Amino acid sequence: xxxxxxxxxxxxxxxxxxxxxxxxxxxxxxxxxxxxxxxxxxxxxxxxxxxxxxxxxxxxxxxxxxxxxxxxxxxxxxxxxxxxxxxxxxxxxxxxxxxxxxxxxxxxxxxxxxxxxxxxxxxxxxxxxxxxxxxxxxxxxxxxxxxxxxxxxxxxxxxxxxxxxxxxxxxxxxxxxxxxxxxxxxxxxxxxxxxxxxxxxxxxxxxxxxxxxxxxxxxxxxxxxxxxxxxxxxxxxxxxxxxxxxxxxx
Numbered sequence: 001x002x003x004x005x006x007x008x009x010x011x012x013x014x015x016x017x018x019x020x021x022x023x024x025x026x027x028x029x030x031x032x033x034x035x036x037x038x039x040x041x042x043x044x045x046x047x048x049x050x051x052x053x054x055x056x057x058x059x060x061x062x063x064x065x066x067x068x069x070x071x072x073x074x075x076x077x078x079x080x081x082x083x084x085x086x087x088x089x090x091x092x093x094x095x096x097x098x099x100x101x102x103x104x105x106x107x108x109x110x111x112x113x114x115x116x117x118x119x120x121x122x123x124x125x126x127x128x129x130x131x132x133x134x135x136x137x138x139x140x141x142x143x144x145x146x147x148x149x150x151x152x153x154x155x156x157x158x159x160x161x162x163x164x165x166x167x168x169x170x171x172x173x174x175x176x177x178x179x180x181x182x183x184x185x186x187x188x189x190x191x192x193x194x195x196x197x198x199x200x201x202x203x204x205x206x207x208x209x210x211x212x213x214x215x216x217x218x219x220x221x222x223x224x225x226x227x228x229x230x231x232x233x234x235x236x237x238x239x240x241x242x243x244x245x246x247x248x249x250x
Contacts, residue, residue, distance in 0.1 A: 051204040051205065052070050052071060052115050052116060052117050052203070052204050053106055053111060053115065053116055053117070053204070054073070054100055054116070054117040054118075054119055054200050054203055054204065055100060055101050055102060055103030055104075055105065055106045055107075055111075055116055055117075055118060055119070056075075056096065056097070056100045056101075056102060056103060056118070056119040056120070056121060057102065057103045057104075057118050057119070057120055057121075058120070058121055058123050058126065058127060059074075059120040059121060059122045059123070059141075059144070060122075060123055060124070060125060060126055060141075061122075061123075061124050061125070061141050061144060064168070064170065065118075065120065065168035065169070065170070066113070066118070067168065068113040068114065069113050069114075069116050069117065069118045069168075070113070070114050070115055070116055070117060071116075071117035071118070071164055071165070071166060071203060072117075072118060072120070072164065072165050072166070072167065072168050072169070073117055073118065073119040073120065073162055073163065073164040073165075073180075073199075073203060074119070074120050074122070074145075074148055074162065074163050074164075074169065075092075075093075075096060075119055075120065075121045075122075075160060075161075075162055076122070076145045076148055076149055076156070076159060076160065076161045076162070076163060077089060077140060077142060077145055077159040077160055077161075078145070078146075078149060078155075078156045078157045078158045078159040078161065078185070079142070079157050079158065079159070080142055081137060085158070086137070087189065088160070088184075088185075088189055088192075089137055089159075089160060090133045090134065090137055091133075091189050091192050092160040092184050092192050092196075093121075093133035093136050093137060093160075094132075094133040095192045095193045095196045096119070096121075096196060097132075097133065097136075098193075099193070099196050099197070099200065100119060100196075100200070103116060103118050117164065117203045117204070119162070121136065121140075122140065122141035122144045122145050122148070123136065123139050123140060123141055124139045124140070124141050125139060127139070148163075148169050149161070149163075151163075151165075151169050152179065152181070158185035158186075159183075159184070159185050160184045160185065161181065161182065161183055161184065161185070162180075162181075162182040162184070162199050163179055163180070163181055163182075164179060164180040164202075164203050165178070165179045165180075166178060180199075180202055180203065182195065182198070182199045182202075
């Protein structure tokens, strides 16, 4: 029987691979988080813990979060859209709405609140039927988002961000210590859907604040490739070769 050897990337890829790995070692957002290596893993890695499903809901101005969910997440924009940030905001909203069902669809089929992660989107008023990402952005409650962002260390003037906590933040933005942060402010817009998947997978875990390092590394490398393709000229061949090499491990 012929053994399968580990594939080796083409020689021209090594320099690009080294640069990407260095870039992926630092978060792409506007604040540097504590290294995941400093977190002590629980016995068994938490893989035998039950998972939770994720649904979204609207957090309209003047309303409070519904009690009883297993996890509370918030889709937060740090500032009003500009000419450069509006496309990212719209694509992130579309990716979230496209991947996550409304929480009522989950409860209608028997899901208990205690097994759900609710992802709140702050808006000024209840949405009409048939809304899209443009309606959400035009009616987004930026003032409430700023209050909620004050619950976490850092300025958070960009975004989108997704924060997850065990208890509702409330109207005053209660300080939260144990939390999961997904920063989408600097990732390639080509990889927004992939990062939403990382968020959904991480939020499904009972040890939600302990990152899946290998999944983050895989998507992070792809994100670095996409950003290189967007910003650097003359690396098309190396990027294609490196992408093909990484895909061998999937």
